[in-house]
Amino acid sequence: MTDTRLPLEFTEKPLDDMTAEAEAFYADIKKRRTVREFSGRDVPREIIENAILAAGTAPSGANHQPWFFSVLGKGPLRTKLREAAEAEERAFYQEKASQEWLDALEPLGTDDHKPYLEIAPWIIAVFAQRRGGVTAGENKKNYYVSESVGIACGMLLTALHRAGLVTLTHTPNPMTFVSEICNRPKDEKPYMLIVAGYPADGATVPEHALIKKPLSDIAEFIE
Numbered sequence: 052m053t054d055t056r057l058p059l060e061f062t063e064k065p066l067d068d069m070t071a072e073a074e075a076f077y078a079d080i081k082k083r084r085t086v087r088e089f090s091g092r093d094v095p096r097e098i099i100e101n102a103i104l105a106a107g108t109a110p111s112g113a114n115h116q117p118w119f120f121s122v123l124g125k126g127p128l129r130t131k132l133r134e135a136a137e138a139e140e141r142a143f144y145q146e147k148a149s150q151e152w153l154d155a156l157e158p159l160g161t162d163d164h165k166p167y168l169e170i171a172p173w174i175i176a177v178f179a180q181r182r183g184g185v186t187a188g189e190n191k192k193n194y195y196v197s198e199s200v201g202i203a204c205g206m207l208l209t210a211l212h213r214a215g216l217v218t219l220t221h222t223p224n225p226m227t228f229v230s231e232i233c234n235r236p237k238d239e240k241p242y243m244l245i246v247a248g249y250p251a252d253g254a255t256v257p258e259h260a261l262i263k264k265p266l267s268d269i270a271e272f273i274e
């Protein structure tokens with residue numbers, strides 16, 4: 052059975068506006084920074100809700116929208132989350148990580164201390180659903196789950212940046228403790244933690260993070 056088709060809502064922009072908007076968007080998004088020093092200042096929940104709604108418009112395999120966002124405000128679960136993440140990270144930095152990996156991280160100055168997991172006003176735990184469907188409660192196979200959730204996370208980071216917040220993507224490994232803390236089912240894979248809030252006063256970023264490859268190194272117009 053073929054679904055009903057609807058006319059596309061599309062308003063063509065004048066070419067000058069297109070050019071200006073592409074340029075303006077790049078000028079703004081290139082200011083996005085991964086931040087590890089967060090302020091405890093409150094951020095209204097509505098901003099996070101709208102950013103998640105924006106992420107939820109991402110394209111996905113068969114439009115199954117195979118993502119779930121568990122949002123933690125400042126409650127007791129945060130202490131649990133920080134303790135469990137720091138335990139994983141201690142194992143990573145002290146035993147699991149290869150020297151090559153530690154060398155690659157050295158310019159970022161990261162270590163196993165994750166105070167922002169308690170300080171920042173919001174933590175969004177992102178889960179990837181192996182099964183689901185176009186509406187909640189369905190139990191069909193999902194497709195291109197990782198690609199779909201990755202795109203949604205990119206859109207979420209962009210929406211949070213556009214709203215004037217800074218973010219940090221955090222992926223402790225393994226992340227089973229995140230499923231337990233957020234009480235999510237076993238067939239959902241914990242995918243990423245996104246920390247969101249205001250930067251701490253005097254927050255810094257590593258110079259290393261400002262190196263972005265020029266267009267000629269990331270793209271080629273082959274015809």
Ligand code: IYR
Nearest residue numbers: 140156161162163221222223
């Ligand atoms: N998950 C660890 C290590 C880490 C790994 C990569 I690759 C990074 O770009 C940054 C950190 C941590 O959060 O410290």
